[in-house]
Amino acid sequence: MSLEVSGLVKSFGAREVLRGIDLRIEPGEIFAIAGPSGAGKTTLLRCVDFLLRPETGSIRYDGATTPAEPAPAIALRRRIGMVAQNPLLFRGNAAYNVSFGLCIRDVDEPELSRRTADALKALGMSDLAATRASVLSAGEAQRVAFARAVVVRPDLLLLDEFTANLDPTNVNILEGAVREYNRSTGATVILVTHNMFQAKRLANRVALLLEGRIVEVGAVPEFFENPKDPRTRAFVTGEYAY
């Protein structure tokens, strides 16, 4: 899925958090959005995921704005998956969590069980399928949240700090799963991260968001090795204190 964000403005009360965002993201791209805390990264993802309504500006998905009719609007929403910054799991076990999106799409047995098992397996979670979500470790819970998002095969996958506070093993598993999902489905991935190294490892292009504005967008090598804007340079070298 392609994404075209034009002139997006979002305020909370008197405070303008997104101040005119323009972005074009190509189908099949892994696109990272980096920036300090409070820059508006989550707000931007939430606008893309229909959880927030911007005041002005537009978002086009595969060239079209959100349909006004409920049925096509729901169909579009179902093509987008998100792993939130602090995902909540449902009560019930890991498999129930992963199968949820398939159930609401009326996927029947035996496909339901097969796809749930495959998604858990891809995240190294087969042994924990019957474990209650409430007792999973943070890394396991995050892997379940990821499997729950991708099991329905979204064309656009939004990841908000999806490995924050995890150990290297879980980070590796999750980053590998992103690469594999992107490779095998051709889905577009938007990855929000503070972690410059993660952006470098996973993304094709990176954007720096500062105080609600995009400062610079570039392909990974140029962005890191030859940034055009002094603020990008300060951010990628770690001089920018945040």
Ligand SMILES: Nc1ncnc2c1ncn2[C@@H]1O[C@H](COP(=O)(O)OP(=O)(O)OP(=O)(O)O)[C@@H](O)[C@H]1O
């Ligand atoms: N629902 C809301 N109501 C009021 N203010 C909000 C709301 N959501 C976000 N904000 C404010 O908007 C600003 C941007 O928040 P956002 O969560 O988008 O930042 P972020 O770039 O994702 O930061 P972090 O890296 O810490 O997750 C913050 O100052 C935040 O307090």
Ligand SMILES: [Mg+2]
């Ligand atoms: Mg955030």
